[in-house]
Structure formats: structure tokens, C-alpha cells
Amino acid sequence: MSCKVIDTHSQLAYVVRMIHCVCNNINTAKVDAAAARGAESAACVQRACGTKFNCGQCREDINHRLAAWRALNPMLEAAE
Ligand code: FES
Known part of the structure; x- marks a missing residue:
């Protein structure tokens, strides 16, 4: 039986820096x-x-990034 590995490049989501809040220049x-x-x-x-x-347009995007950060750092989250 073969196992196919599908690389979703999800690790790049942690590395890529993007602006989440344009008004205040808050990036990843x-x-x-x-x-x-x-x-x-x-x-x-x-x-x-x-x-x-x-403007508040970044609220949802920042909250999504926080959720992603928590998913990527479960040990740090649990340490609190
Ligand atoms: S984009 Fe964050 S307050 Fe406007």
C-alpha cells in the first residue's frame, strides 16, 4: 500500500508576513x-x-491569525 503525501504548504502560513491592519501597520x-x-x-x-x-476592518483577520497562532503553538497556549 502506498501513502501519498500532499504538501499543502501550510507551514508557509506561519512564515509569510502580511499586513493585517492597514490603518496601524500591524503585520503577522x-x-x-x-x-x-x-x-x-x-x-x-x-x-x-x-x-x-x-476602521475596524482588520478585526476578523487578526482574530483568524490569533486562532492560527494558537493552533501552531499549542504548548505555549497550554503553558499559560
Ligand atoms: S485596518 Fe485595522 S483599524 Fe483599519
Whole structure:
């Protein structure tokens, strides 16, 4: 029986940096850093970056990134 490995390049989602909040120039690295310091919501990320929502269009995207970060760092999440 053969086993096919399908590479989804999901590991790249962790490496690629993109802007999540255009208004405040919050990128993936900043969201991840805030998550590592315990940010649990987009509002927490804004506070951690010393900013606040302007248009608020980034809220859902940042929350998705936080969820992805938690999925990629289950040991860090559990350590809290
Ligand atoms: S894109 Fe984040 S407040 Fe506007």
C-alpha cells in the first residue's frame, strides 16, 4: 500500500508576513508577538501594539491569525 503525501504548504502560513491592519501597520509578526504575550483578541493586539481600531476592518483577520497562532503553538497556549 502506498501513502501519498500532499504538501499543502501550510507551514508557509506561519512564515509569510502580511499586513493585517492597514490603518496601524500591524503585520503577522506583530500579531504573533502579541499572541505570544497573551493577546486573545484583535482588541488585545491593538493595545499590545499601542494602537486602537480606526476602521475596524482588520478585526476578523487578526482574530483568524490569533486562532492560527494558537493552533501552531499549542504548548505555549497550554503553558499559560
Ligand atoms: S485596518 Fe485595522 S483599524 Fe483599519
